Every structure is written in C-alpha cells, then in structure tokens.
Amino acid sequence: MNDAPRLPLLLGLAGSLREQSYSASVLTTLARAIEREGIAHVDIASVDLPLYNQDLDVEPRPTAVATLKQAIDQADALLIVTPEYNHGLPGVLKNALDWASRPMGASPLKGKRVQAVANSPAFTGGVRALAQLHETVLSCGCHLHAGPQVVIGGVAEKIGNGQLNHAPSVEFAVNSVRAMLAHDH
Numbered sequence: 001m002n003d004a005p006r007l008p009l010l011l012g013l014a015g016s017l018r019e020q021s022y023s024a025s026v027l028t029t030l031a032r033a034i035e036r037e038g039i040a041h042v043d044i045a046s047v048d049l050p051l052y053n054q055d056l057d058v059e060p061r062p063t064a065v066a067t068l069k070q071a072i073d074q075a076d077a078l079l080i081v082t083p084e085y086n087h088g089l090p091g092v093l094k095n096a097l098d099w100a101s102r103p104m105g106a107s108p109l110k111g112k113r114v115q116a117v118a119n120s121p122a123f124t125g126g127v128r129a130l131a132q133l134h135e136t137v138l139s140c141g142c143h144l145h146a147g148p149q150v151v152i153g154g155v156a157e158k159i160g161n162g163q164l165n166h167a168p169s170v171e172f173a174v175n176s177v178r179a180m181l182a183h184d185h
C-alpha cells in the first residue's frame, strides 16, 4: 500500500500562442523544477480557444473550451504566466479566462488558488499585465496567492533553448508556488 501523500495537481497556462514564446518557456521550466522538487504534478493547458461568444457558451461547448474548463476543475491550483501586450493582459489569456469564468459564481475558477507570473523582454517585466491578471482572477473568485510579485524582466537574455536559464528567477517563482500550495484555502 502506498501511504505517500497525494501531490497537488497544478495546471499551467501561458498567455501566448507564439511558437518560441518566452512565457511558454518560463512555464515549462517552472513546471519541470516544481515536479523535480516534488512540490506538485504539473499539467499544461492550451489557451488556443475560439473567441468568447456568449451564444456559444451553451452545451455542447467548443471542445477546446470544455477541455480547459475540465482541466481547471480537476486542478488544485493554477500557475499562470503572462506576457504584456500594450501595457495589459494579452487577449488570448483574457479570452481563456472569460470562457473559464462562466457560469458566474459557480465556474471552475471559483475558489481556485492562483500564482500569477509576468515576464517581458523589457526591464518592467510585464508588471502592468500582472496587475490586470490579478484583477481578472480576483473577479472570478480565485484565491490569488498574495506576497511578493513574481515578475521576470529582461527575459529574452534569460531564455535559451526554450528554457529559463536564470536560477534566481526560477527559485523565486518556485518558492512562491510552494508557499501557495502550503496554504490550504
């Protein structure tokens, strides 16, 4: 019999569809480190969804939407890595959160713990997108992990071969996820 405690399941979302996305590289690097340290299992979900249309938000929903909502429902917590577009949240990520946010008050996002991470090639690291992401997840009833914000500036110089090769950033983000999962909301 295996008496080992069940590892939490973390669902990762990256707010970019770009093939060589820095956000996706940050997310996969964090996912590997989190699993290596035995903090959680990590699944990564796609935000490549049709544009939100309330007329389509009925059974049966588009397959990609249903898949994302089910993955969020099954996860113990979310790790969201966002880039910044025009001082805000990229449309693809906002779109995915809009789909996941329904029905209001009873969506899979309600009560879900969230660690948000921003990154950018700029030294500002996507702080303005992070602020908007915080507002959106709070409006969905998520339990946003409070504490020092996880922002990775100058990310282009820290990525190589699809990996975040900057140990302080990895350690800071992983410790924040560890702290989030230690709090059982």
Ligand SMILES: Cc1cc2nc3c(=O)[nH]c(=O)nc-3n(C[C@H](O)[C@H](O)[C@H](O)COP(=O)(O)O)c2cc1C
Pocket (backbone or CB within 6 Å): 015, 016, 017, 018, 020, 021, 022, 023, 024, 083, 084, 085, 086, 087, 088, 119, 120, 121, 122, 124, 125, 126
């Ligand atoms: C439409 C658009 C708007 C952008 N606006 C910002 C911005 O406001 N702040 C910023 O730091 N970077 C901005 N950038 C640069 C992105 O941070 C950069 O393209 C980044 O690589 C996108 O994330 P990704 O690598 O995960 O796809 C913008 C890029 C695009 C394409």
